[in-house]
Amino acid sequence: MSDIYLDNNATTKVDRAVVDAMMPYFLEQYGNPSSIHKFADGVARGLKQARQQVQALIGCEHDSEIIFTSCGTESNTTAILSAIKCQPNRKEIITTMVEHPAILGVCDQLEKDGYTIHRLPVDKCGRLNLESYKKMLSENVALVTVMWANNETGTLFPVIEMAELANAAGVMFHTDAVQAVGKIPMMLADTKIDMLSLSGHKLHSPKGIGVLYLRRGVRYRPLLRGGHQERGRRAGTENTASIVGLGKACELALQHIEFENTKVKAMRDRLERGIIDSVPHSFVTGDLNNRLPNTTDIAFEYIEGESILMLLNKAGIAASSGSACTSGSLEPSHVMRAMDIPYTAAHGTIRFSFSRYNSMSEVDEVLKVMPGIAATLRKLSPYWSGDAPVANPEQAFAPTYS
Amino acid sequence: MWDYSDTVKEHFFNPKNAGAVADANATGEVGSISCGDALRLTLKVDDESEIILEAGFQTFGCGSAIASSSVLTEIIKGMTLDEALKVTNQDIADQLEGLPPEKMHCSVMGREALQAAIANYRGEEWRDDHEEGALICKCFAIDAVMIEEMVWANKLRTVEDVTNFTKAGGGCAACHEDIEAILEKVLAEKGEKFDPSVCSKPEDKQKAATPEKIAAVKTPLTNLQRIKKIEEVLESLRPALMADGGDAELVEVIGNTAYVNMTGACNGCSMAAMTIAGIQQRLMEVMGEFIKVVPASEMKKLVNIEVA
Incomplete structure (x- = not known):
């Protein structure tokens, strides 16, 4: 059995067809798209096609609404800073407690600069309360930025409805859709979403390429100035090969979107059910009825995530954890804390994320080893005794330490 | 993932002395579930000679926490309690052929569990005075609490002061923004204001060095x-x-x-x-x-x- 990759929310394998589409732009059409000679005369066409391929996947009205950037993080930063720059009198931003650090980090910095940041809390299933959101919308708010799908749990937020509400209140709306694009169908032209970020490497194109969707007519200030590229909205010589690759990847994602929501979902569901049935004291986190088709995040109580990952890795299986130890911080993931998952479980969460390259036999392989891994680590755990947790684990083992 | 030494991996995949010692007469429990690491160390100590006959661990934690616990039990078996008290966290890390800076606290936890177990055997009360904060300087493994305390105690004003007193920021310099934030916070608590312009200019620093x-x-x-x-x-x-x-x-x-x-x-x-x-x-x-x-x-x- 070759190695099993179930960490597709972290990054994905580049599709062979994407690599093939890119190669001519390294070796033949390597001219600067701004140049007037035969090394560049096909590049503009390549870029235009890529723009249309992205447009088709996200369903926006015009291909000129696509701005190529270097990554999802750049798209997010550009969106937030543009919104506040355009509207200097608005000093508030609405976001959520479970956003990606690429959003939270920018907001934290703006808070230091005097902005008010409203971070919407989530319930135990990771859901937002739209009533409290509505109350926050006002003419002081420069931007609402809410992720479409959560990277850890896959939970989907009602961004289409939230964008309608923002629009009605005259507030700009941005969504970080890095995890959602290519996994669920979308038709931006029918929504009130003003800006959207996506990242190439989450959908089988290379790292280092992203998109900011900017709805026509939405006020905008570039992050990078000093060039006519992307109609002056993102200066810097185009990453032509990667743009073409991203275009191809979007075309492929659109072709596979049904596969993603049937076959890939079936693999995820089988793994999830299999683990919950075979490993006692494990549970799925997030909103089970409203999730990405490819993601499951499972908490294994009384054991720690990095240890689980190391044993999985030894068995040739790649996954991720929300444990503190994998990140270098002392707290478990902010997403788990926001959902109020107890510490004894939050440190032991493992995210399995699928792609169209996975197979049912791989699922069976994981199901073969997972119960043994949990049992091995529980044997070492002070919270475990025999084949069950100790009675009142929190009291039975209460070490001295601040 | 972390760059663990082969010894760390060996102790993680094949831990020594896992589980509680059946007729233990010394127990030390340290760690914090909120931080994701907790360790119970049980010892069987010979009452005559005070030699540690058996040692066992139960650990909730990451790969290096389990490896640190495992190697600790190997180090102390056969030692007298007084000898064992001299074991430092650096000894534990050395025995593991080093730990990443972010993981040094795993070795600290091992040493503390040992101290707690010995205190338990001797009927003393063991109190932990160690508080751990977010890791700021990755080059020298210095955390926020340590920097804050030094800023308070020594009236530090600049990033350079902090580097001189704690080593933090003396390596790759990527944490200087975080150190400035700590200075800003602590000086504000003292009713003062952090003034970045007081920092010596790069050319001065060159000269001073x-x-x-x-x-x-x-x-x-x-x-x-x-x-x-x-x-x-x-x-x-x-x-x-x-x-x-x-x-x-x-x-x-x-x-x-x-x-x-x-x-x-x-x-x-x-x-x-x-x-x-x-x-x-x-x-x-x-x-x-x-x-x-x-x-x-x-x-x-x-x-x-x-x-x-």
Whole structure:
């Protein structure tokens, strides 16, 4: 059995067809798209096609609404800073407690600069309360930025409805859709979403390429100035090969979107059910009825995530954890804390994320080893005794330490 | 993922002395579930000789926490309690062939569990005075709590002060923004204001770090001149190394490679690589040419390769 990759929310394998589409732009059409000679005369066409391929996947009205950037993080930063720059009198931003650090980090910095940041809390299933959101919308708010799908749990937020509400209140709306694009169908032209970020490497194109969707007519200030590229909205010589690759990847994602929501979902569901049935004291986190088709995040109580990952890795299986130890911080993931998952479980969460390259036999392989891994680590755990947790684990083992 | 040594992996995949000792007469429990690491150490101690006959651990934690627990039990078995009390967290880390800076707290947890277990055996109360904060300086493994305390206690004002007192920020310098944030916070608590302009300017720093007697080299050097110059620079750095209980001595110069023997506390210290990088940086600044600093221990292999 070759190695099993179930960490597709972290990054994905580049599709062979994407690599093939890119190669001519390294070796033949390597001219600067701004140049007037035969090394560049096909590049503009390549870029235009890529723009249309992205447009088709996200369903926006015009291909000129696509701005190529270097990554999802750049798209997010550009969106937030543009919104506040355009509207200097608005000093508030609405976001959520479970956003990606690429959003939270920018907001934290703006808070230091005097902005008010409203971070919407989530319930135990990771859901937002739209009533409290509505109350926050006002003419002081420069931007609402809410992720479409959560990277850890896959939970989907009602961004289409939230964008309608923002629009009605005259507030700009941005969504970080890095995890959602290519996994669920979308038709931006029918929504009130003003800006959207996506990242190439989450959908089988290379790292280092992203998109900011900017709805026509939405006020905008570039992050990078000093060039006519992307109609002056993102200066810097185009990453032509990667743009073409991203275009191809979007075309492929659109072709596979049904596969993603049937076959890939079936693999995820089988793994999830299999683990919950075979490993006692494990549970799925997030909103089970409203999730990405490819993601499951499972908490294994009384054991720690990095240890689980190391044993999985030894068995040739790649996954991720929300444990503190994998990140270098002392707290478990902010997403788990926001959902109020107890510490004894939050440190032991493992995210399995699928792609169209996975197979049912791989699922069976994981199901073969997972119960043994949990049992091995529980044997070492002070919270475990025999084949069950100790009675009142929190009291039975209460070490001295601040 | 972390760059764990083979020894860490070996102790994680095949832990020694896992589980509680059945008829233990000493138990130490430390850690914090909120931080994701907790350890119960159980010992069987011979009442006559105070020798640790058996040791067992139960650990909730990451790979290095389990490995630290496992190696700790191996280290202390057969020791008397007084000997065991001398085991430091550095001993645990050394036995594991080093831990990543973010993971050094795993070895600290091991030492604390040992102290707690011995206190438990002797009927004493063990109190932990150690509070851990977010890791700020990854080069020297210095956390926020440590920096805050030093800023409070020593009236530190600048990033440079913090580096001088704690080493934090003295390596790659990527954490200077975080150190400034701590200064800002603590000084605000004291009713003062952090003034970044007080920080010495880069050119001043350069000057301060370069003892005036060593003039920067301008013209190309002969081999002899180069060796003399390297020796001069190394001499100027020795007082700082000695202050940390270490020392360095120039063994050989081949081309632009200087072989240096690290002794005392520098020898085997997990920061030795940082120190060598620092020496190299200084040499290049003064010599104005590329100089590679290599531990003398590696000289033999290299010379052999050349001969072959």
